Amino acid sequence: MNHPLDPEAEHTERPSPGYGLLRGSTALVTGGARNIGRGIALRFAAEGARVVVADTAADAADATVNHIRAAGGDAVAVVTDLCTEAGAEEAFAAAESRFGLVDTLVNNAYARVDARAFGPFLRLTGEVWEEFHRVNLGLLFHPTHRMARALADAGRPGTVVNISSHAAARAHRNHIPYDTVKGGVDAFTRAVAVDLAPWNIRVNALRPGSVEVDASDPDPRARQFRAAQIPLNREGTPDDIATSAVYLASPLSQWVTGQVFNVDGGMAAQARPPQTENGPVWTPRNIDDYDATLERRA
Numbered sequence: 001m002n003h004p005l006d007p008e009a010e011h012t013e014r015p016s017p018g019y020g021l022l023r024g025s026t027a028l029v030t031g032g033a034r035n036i037g038r039g040i041a042l043r044f045a046a047e048g049a050r051v052v053v054a055d056t057a058a059d060a061a062d063a064t065v066n067h068i069r070a071a072g073g074d075a076v077a078v079v080t081d082l083c084t085e086a087g088a089e090e091a092f093a094a095a096e097s098r099f100g101l102v103d104t105l106v107n108n109a110y111a112r113v114d115a116r117a118f119g120p121f122l123r124l125t126g127e128v129w130e131e132f133h134r135v136n137l138g139l140l141f142h143p144t145h146r147m148a149r150a151l152a153d154a155g156r157p158g159t160v161v162n163i164s165s166h167a168a169a170r171a172h173r174n175h176i177p178y179d180t181v182k183g184g185v186d187a188f189t190r191a192v193a194v195d196l197a198p199w200n201i202r203v204n205a206l207r208p209g210s211v212e213v214d215a216s217d218p219d220p221r222a223r224q225f226r227a228a229q230i231p232l233n234r235e236g237t238p239d240d241i242a243t244s245a246v247y248l249a250s251p252l253s254q255w256v257t258g259q260v261f262n263v264d265g266g267m268a269a270q271a272r273p274p275q276t277e278n279g280p281v282w283t284p285r286n287i288d289d290y291d292a293t294l295e296r297r298a
Contacts (some may be wrong), residue, residue: 002114009179010294011147016225017157018043018046018047018048020046020047020048020245021047021048021246021251021252022047022048022049022246022249022250023047023048023049024048024105025048025049025050025104026049026050026051026052026095026099026100026101026102026103026104026250027041027044027049027050027051027052027102027103027104027105027106027248028051028052028053028054028078028091028092028095028102028104028105028106028143028147029041029044029051029052029106029108029253030054030055030082030105030106030107030108030109030139030143031055031105031108031109031110032051032052032053032054032055032056032061032064032108033053033057033061033063034060034064034076034161034213034214035211035213035214035238036108036208036211036213036238036241036242037053037055037106037108037109037238038053038060038064038238039237039238039239039241039242040108040238040242040245041053041068041075041239042064042065042067042068042071042239042242042246043239043242043243043246044104044106044242044245044246044249045068045073045074045075046071046073047246047250049104049249050074050075050078050099051065051073051075051076052070052075052077052078052079052091052094052098052099052102053065053075053076053077053078054077054080054082054091054109054143055077055078055109055255056079056081057077057079058077058079061077061078061079061184062078064077065077070187074099076094076098076099077093078090078094078095078097080094080140081199082109082138082142082143083134083135083136083138083139083142084113084138084142084293085142085146086182087143088142088143088145088146089097089146090147091143092143092146092147092150092288096150098196101151101154101156102147102150102151102158103147103156103157103158103159104142104158104159104160104161104249105144105147105158105159105160105161106160106161106162106163106245106249107139107143107160107161107162107163107185108163109116109139110136110139110163111130111135111139112211113131113132113135114128114131114137115176116128116134117129117132117175117176117178118174118175118178120174121176123149124177126179132177132178132181133177133180133181133184136181137181137184137188140162140184140185140188141188143195144160144188144203145281146190146251147160148192148196148201150201151199151201152196152199152201154274157199157200157201157202158200158201159202159203159208159248159249159253160192160201160202160203160204160206161204161245161248161249161297162185162188162189162203162204162205162206163185163205163206163208163241164182164185164186164189164205164206164207164266165178165182165185165207165208166207166209166262166264166267167170167179167182167183168182168183168185168186168207168266169183169186169207177230181219185205186205186260189203189204189205189259190258193257193258193259196259197257197258200279202248202254202256202257203257203258204248204252204253204256204257204258204259204261205259205260205261206241206245206248206260206261206263207234207260207261207262207263207264207268208228208241208263208264209235209236209263209264209265209267209268210226210229210230210235210236210264210265210267211235211236211237211238211240211241212233212235212236212237212238213238223235228274228275229267229272229273229274229275230264230265230266230267231265231266231267231269231270231274232257232265232266233265233283234265235265235284236263236264236265240263241263244261244263248261271273277292280293281289
């Protein structure tokens with residue numbers, strides 16, 4: 001059996017057996033029906049958590065829950081819009097009626113809202129700007145606020161894992177509302193972590209790199225091009241993000257809060273991708289040519 005965290009293990013949807021790192025916890029994963037959210041839900045269940053899959057896509061949420069149950073886990077789907085106070089209350093009330101207090105929250109949900117949000121700044125309207133931020137920052141604030149109040153009232157510790165993006169630190173063209181929201185995720189993470197630290201509620205964030213999801217271009221050439229930008233030479237999988245989320249949600253990170261972690265195969269560490277590097281990029285395929293290169297320079 002492969003070690004659950006072995007980078008050479010086959011990357012499949014079904015996580016390998018875990019270590020029970022989240023046994024006894026109840027985790028609510030927003031946007032947990034698909035892609036990274038689904039990967040986190042599956043991995044948390046494999047680590048022993050009771051999982052609440054909160055999403056607006058009922059069929060996909062049920063499919064994720066059925067997958068967890070088939071593997072021996074315990075999960076429930078909640079279909080609601082979490083960008084409002086009422087929606088967050090509905091989700092947590094349903095979770096608490098099934099599992100009791102929720103002590104782990106993954107804020108993964110994101111809404112595209114309006115295609116007009118992805119265009120040039122000079123064509124962006126105030127209406128689109130305000131609605132994009134209302135929805136996406138609401139998806140961050142309302143679930144976090146609801147869980148934190150319940151934990152504080154009960155005198156219980158907890159953890160929040162926010163899913164951010166490289167867009168928080170590096171701009172995309174024609175993505176101004178999106179980049180601004182992701183910058184807000186990072187700032188929210190730090191500010192709320194400091195505020196909730198006296199209650200032992202930890203708040204951290206992950207910045208995923210290029211991850212294979214449903215919307216990824218399946219063309220092998222496109223996949224190869226994306227992988228070539230990454231120092232570890234492959235795109236990530238949802239489970240790559242999920243294993244880092246497990247760390248932040250588990251006692252392994254009990255003295256970690258207010259931090260934002262890149263989980264990206266090394267993308268954020270490099271000054272430029274290999275294709276635009278000044279000089280050769282040495283790999284196992286060409287490292288033996290290095291000595292010959294030195295001789296030619298001599």
